[in-house]
Amino acid sequence: MDDLDLLLPEMPGEIQDLSVSRLRQQSNYQQRLPSIPGLSVDKFFMGDRAAEAAMYAAAMGIAYDEGRAMDVSMRAKARAQARLAQAYAEGRL
16 A cells, blocks of 8 residues: 555645545535626526527528529529530531
């Protein structure tokens, strides 16, 4: 046992009392969050729902606009390809 004590460094703030009640008390102290007057815990974990909904709606609007623009360009490319295929079939190319 003495060899093991030599290998382990001294820990600052080491718990001297190793009773079960003292260990439970230490774990309770570590789990508690400090309270701030005027603030609730929900504000730390949950954002403003209205702001998040507005940001989500703005992102969806941007994605919708990009999708519409892509659809327009893809339809134009498909029409151009169809015109080339028709011209080739008629022997004009």
